[in-house]
Amino acid sequence: MSSTSVxxxxxxxxxxxxxxxxxxIVDNEPGILARIVGLFSGRGYNIEALNVTVVDVKKNLSRxxxxxxxxxxxxxxxxxxxxxxxxxxxxxxxxxxxxxYEAEICLVKIEFExxxxxxxxxxxxxxxxxxxxxxxxxxxxxxISGTSERINKFLDDxxxxxGIKVELVRSGPIGxxx
Amino acid sequence: MKDENEFTGAxxxxxxxxxxxxxxxxxxxxxxxxPIYDAIFGxxxxxxxxxxxxxxxxHAAEGYARSSGKVGVLLVTSGPGVTNVVTGLTxxxxxxxxxxxxxxxxxxxxxxxxxxQECDTTGxxxxxxxxxxxxxxxxxxxxxxxxxxxxxxxxxxxPVLIDIPKDVQFAKSKYISKKDISFREHRIKxxxxxxxxxxxxxxxxHIKKSEKPIFxxxxxxxxxxxQASHELIKLxxxxxxxxxxxxxxxxxxxxxxxxxxxxxxxxxxxxANLAMNKCDLMINVGARFDDxxxxxxxxxxxxxxxxxxxxxxxxxxxxVKVNFHTNTDITLTLKExxxxxxxxxxxxxxxxxxxxxxxxxxWRKKECLHYEQGDEVIKPQxxxxxxxxxxxxxxxxxxxxxxxxxxxxxxxxxxxxxxxxITSGGLGTMGFGMPAAxxxxxxxxxxxxxxxxxxxxxxxxxxxxxxAVQYKLPIxxxxxxxxxxxxxxxxxxxxxxxxxxxxxxxxxxxFKKLAESFNAVGVRAKNIAELDDTINExxxxxxxxxxxxxxxxxxxxxxxxxxxxxxxxxxxxxxxxENPENQEKGKVLV
Numbered sequence: 001m002s003s004t005s006v007x008x009x010x011x012x013x014x015x016x017x018x019x020x021x022x023x024x025i026v027d028n029e030p031g032i033l034a035r036i037v038g039l040f041s042g043r044g045y046n047i048e049a050l051n052v053t054v055v056d057v058k059k060n061l062s063r064x065x066x067x068x069x070x071x072x073x074x075x076x077x078x079x080x081x082x083x084x085x086x087x088x089x090x091x092x093x094x095x096x097x098x099x100x101y102e103a104e105i106c107l108v109k110i111e112f113e114x115x116x117x118x119x120x121x122x123x124x125x126x127x128x129x130x131x132x133x134x135x136x137x138x139x140x141x142x143x144i145s146g147t148s149e150r151i152n153k154f155l156d157d158x159x160x161x162x163g164i165k166v167e168l169v170r171s172g173p174i175g176x177x178x
Numbered sequence: 179m180k181d182e183n184e185f186t187g188a189x190x191x192x193x194x195x196x197x198x199x200x201x202x203x204x205x206x207x208x209x210x211x212x213p214i215y216d217a218i219f220g221x222x223x224x225x226x227x228x229x230x231x232x233x234x235x236x237h238a239a240e241g242y243a244r245s246s247g248k249v250g251v252l253l254v255t256s257g258p259g260v261t262n263v264v265t266g267l268t269x270x271x272x273x274x275x276x277x278x279x280x281x282x283x284x285x286x287x288x289x290x291x292x293x294x295q296e297c298d299t300t301g302x303x304x305x306x307x308x309x310x311x312x313x314x315x316x317x318x319x320x321x322x323x324x325x326x327x328x329x330x331x332x333x334x335x336x337p338v339l340i341d342i343p344k345d346v347q348f349a350k351s352k353y354i355s356k357k358d359i360s361f362r363e364h365r366i367k368x369x370x371x372x373x374x375x376x377x378x379x380x381x382x383x384h385i386k387k388s389e390k391p392i393f394x395x396x397x398x399x400x401x402x403x404x405q406a407s408h409e410l411i412k413l414x415x416x417x418x419x420x421x422x423x424x425x426x427x428x429x430x431x432x433x434x435x436x437x438x439x440x441x442x443x444x445x446x447x448x449x450a451n452l453a454m455n456k457c458d459l460m461i462n463v464g465a466r467f468d469d470x471x472x473x474x475x476x477x478x479x480x481x482x483x484x485x486x487x488x489x490x491x492x493x494x495x496x497x498v499k500v501n502f503h504t505n506t507d508i509t510l511t512l513k514e515x516x517x518x519x520x521x522x523x524x525x526x527x528x529x530x531x532x533x534x535x536x537x538x539x540x541w542r543k544k545e546c547l548h549y550e551q552g553d554e555v556i557k558p559q560x561x562x563x564x565x566x567x568x569x570x571x572x573x574x575x576x577x578x579x580x581x582x583x584x585x586x587x588x589x590x591x592x593x594x595x596x597x598x599x600i601t602s603g604g605l606g607t608m609g610f611g612m613p614a615a616x617x618x619x620x621x622x623x624x625x626x627x628x629x630x631x632x633x634x635x636x637x638x639x640x641x642x643x644x645x646a647v648q649y650k651l652p653i654x655x656x657x658x659x660x661x662x663x664x665x666x667x668x669x670x671x672x673x674x675x676x677x678x679x680x681x682x683x684x685x686x687x688x689f690k691k692l693a694e695s696f697n698a699v700g701v702r703a704k705n706i707a708e709l710d711d712t713i714n715e716x717x718x719x720x721x722x723x724x725x726x727x728x729x730x731x732x733x734x735x736x737x738x739x740x741x742x743x744x745x746x747x748x749x750x751x752x753x754x755x756e757n758p759e760n761q762e763k764g765k766v767l768v
Binding site for chain 2: 035080088
């Protein structure tokens with residue numbers, strides 16, 4: 001960040017901003033996602049990625065995983081605000097657990113034009129152990145999972161191949177304390 | 179097929195309200211709540227107060243709740259009925275006031291069709307309630323209502339809304355009573371039930387070590403109940419520690435007690451703010467380090483060890499980092515501190531903090547609330563002082579609007595008991611005070627209820643004077659009339675070069691005639707000679723009274739910590755022009 005910018009940037013704003021993955025257990029009821037998203041937008045927090053799924057049909061529970069950016073003080077405040085929401089059972093910063101596992105899934109559709117590109121794609125797919133979902137004449141669809149960082153790298157590598165067309169979808173990270 | 183154990187949704191609502199011991203409801207009818215109004219027609223346990231606009235209903239419910247310690251209840255129709263209460267719900271959320279709002283909704287099958295008087299009620303009110311519900315199934319209605327009351331009144335209290343579509347009001351189901359409902363604990367957010375012994379011991383040890391301690395007490399103490407005040411008074415008497423309260427903490431500790439430093443913050447007392455700035459131990463009891471209290475954060479009480487008792491986890495370390503905290507209820511915690519001191523025979527080694535009190539008494543000599551009352555024009559401060567002197571022998575409830583008059587009321591009216599002071603602090607809602615007075619008078623029919631008002635705020639919900647007249651509520655509206663939005667004018671004077679842009683209230687009504695046209699009583703004091711007689715006359719009339727008190731038009735509210743300044747950078751009067759360099763920075767703040 002240049003200090004000569006015409007828009008002065010508060011020095012503290014980006015100081016200790018770091019990525020956190022929050023895991024939130026909630027009653028699966030109407031409006032719960034809106035409550036959480038509204039809390040983030042209303043209080044000026046970031047949502048980098050979001051994942052919501054029912055995890056216990058009998059107890060009617062959903063797990064919501066949120067990737068967010070902020071310094072530690074902000075993350076603690078987000079957790080405290082989340083835990084004030086009536087349908088929220090618990091909110092946990094995975095980074096605060098002694099051990100946790102994180103994963104993300106990504107589907108990538110790649111359109112290529114020639115054999116050389118196909119070979120390079122195949123090569124990266126092999127290195128990253130991505131699974132072929134579908135392969136047609138000049139289109140291949142891969143499924144890759146792992147940490148978000150690993151997927152980022154895979155996508156960066158694909159980027160080095162010129163002339164291909166990539167379309168993708170990512171689940172956002174999900175995680176579990178162990 | 180008729181089942182005698184089945185009731186309509188409207189009847190279930192009434193049964194649940196009775197079960198919750200609700201005796202008063204503020205409301206305004208409309209298409210989507212007609213079945214409920216029909217049920218109200220056929221019963222006699224519940225007194226319905228017909229307001230003149232829904233905003234009046236929600237502030238009245240707030241006034242009722244604040245003055246009684248019970249949950250305030252209101253009933254409004256769909257669409258505009260409920261959008262009119264959004265301000266009041268936000269107000270109750272900011273100031274932690276327990277209210278339950280019942281709103282009608284268009285029939286289920288019309289939801290989402292942009293039907294007449296339809297709006298996304300739960301969507302609109304989600305960020306301004308503690309929780310809200312749309313009840314789609316009548317069999318869930320009883321449980322929902324009981325949970326709503328529980329949530330509104332538990333932990334840090336707040337507003338809860340229940341939206342009931344019209345068809346659900348007609349549909350039938352069994353009624354489940356309060357005692358047959360088992361609440362799911364995670365939904366109630368009641369705070370910890372166990373006293374943190376470690377916190378208590380640390381606190382007592384720090385009090386022993388401290389040379390310059392202070393209690394900083396907020397509205398949380400009020401919400402914890404009267405017992406919290408008793409325990410606080412005991413603890414202050416035992417330790418001789420000075421105590422300052424926030425706007426909402428007024429009354430938790432007797433304002434005339436020798437240990438009271440009065441209110442702190444932007445318009446707080448000099449000695450209170452200086453003591454906060456210089457203390458070495460701060461004991462925060464149910465306050466939230468609000469920006470109106472802390473001033474500039476990086477200069478806020480730099481040398482103190484901070485203890486924080488607050489039932490709301492999110493209030494801890496939000497604005498100010500504290501050294502020790504507990505989320506257990508204030509009453510329980512203070513009780514434990516007192517009994518820990520007693521059972522361990524701690525006498526603090528005869529500690530009386532004489533140096534600290536010596537310093538505080540030096541600050542007191544500044545007489546920060548001093549004003550010069552001349553022979554003619556009434557000073558607004560004097561009007562409040564006289565009102566206090568002439569009413570303090572009674573059990574008086576004071577509500578306010580928002581602005582200079584509110585701050586003067588906080589400075590010059592002294593409260594000795596909790597729940598006697600009802601004001602809009604967090605949101606700062608002009609138009610709050612008069613409907614709140616209606617609610618307070620409903621809850622306390624034999625007490626004197628006064629709305630200390632400014633003429634601009636009063637005009638915002640003036641229609642509610644008709645409610646007061648209809649229900650023979652002898653509320654007193656004490657207007658400090660300076661023909662300005664005084665606080666706006668004050669800021670324009672201090673920060674915007676006295677360019678009084680749109681803060682003069684032109685074309686004011688004649689408040690005396692206005693009162694008469696509503697069948698209320700109007701009285702007026704134009705000068706100092708008329709003041710006491712006017713106040714006495716106002717008190718003596720057993721009907722709603724509007725007292726139009728003409729005060730100095732140019733008076734400003736001091737002391738003042740300008741925005742962006744710190745506690746020790748107070749302006750004491752208009753002659754005090756210290757720290758001008760903060761003004762440009764302060765201008766961008768609120």
